[in-house]
Amino acid sequence: MQVNNNLQPIFLDNHVLVLDKPAGLLTQDSGSGQKNLEDLAKAWLKQHFQRPGAVFLHAVHRIDRAACGLVLFARTSKALSRLNASLRAGQQQKVYRVRVEGKPALNEARLEDYLVHGRFRAKQAEAGQDRARLASLSYKLLANDSGQSLLEVHLETGRYHQIRAQLAAMGHPILGDRKYGSKHQWPGNGIALQHYQLGFLHPVRQEMVYVQSRMLI
Structure with a gap:
């Protein structure tokens, strides 16, 4: 674009x-x-x-x-x-699409981790650790090819770098995300993480509006 x-x-x-x-x-x-x-x-x-x-x-x-x-x-x-x-x-309502390295063991799953907001990245932590906050999401496998997988992700919480950190902790970093262990490059010095769909309550009409990204990842 x-x-x-x-x-x-x-x-x-x-x-x-x-x-x-x-x-x-x-x-x-x-x-x-x-x-x-x-x-x-x-x-x-x-x-x-x-x-x-x-x-x-x-x-x-x-x-x-x-x-x-x-x-x-x-x-x-x-x-x-x-x-x-x-x-x-x-x-x-927010739906994300990501391309990750490898193929998750489960085609659908819910992930829970405790994360600490570091200076430049989120780090895994133990429950009860100082500044640790619960992060949860669910994902569904959409496609798998050439050692890469396309996932649909639904956030349940909104932590710093949550999707990036949780998928990397699962052993499947997002393509291009060198900060979280990816060995691949992604065009435009970006990462293969897309805010794909959004539903929001219109501030005046008070009805839900649903939109979808025109970008491809």
């Missing part, structure tokens, strides 16, 4: 914007001044609607710089408040 002022919205109305983020691009400004999806989207909205002045836009969630896929933005402060509330209430 070429990131420029020709962004292709997955969903757009007066309250919400959903975009596909390519691997290697920050979701929001980190203070480093590097290119990020939120600023690119603001510039696109300003140009597309020919509006003077500042554009309000704020990401409701972030995905790792190395990952790709769906990012949900609020276009008004009221929408942001309501979307944040629905996120806290567990009303947003």
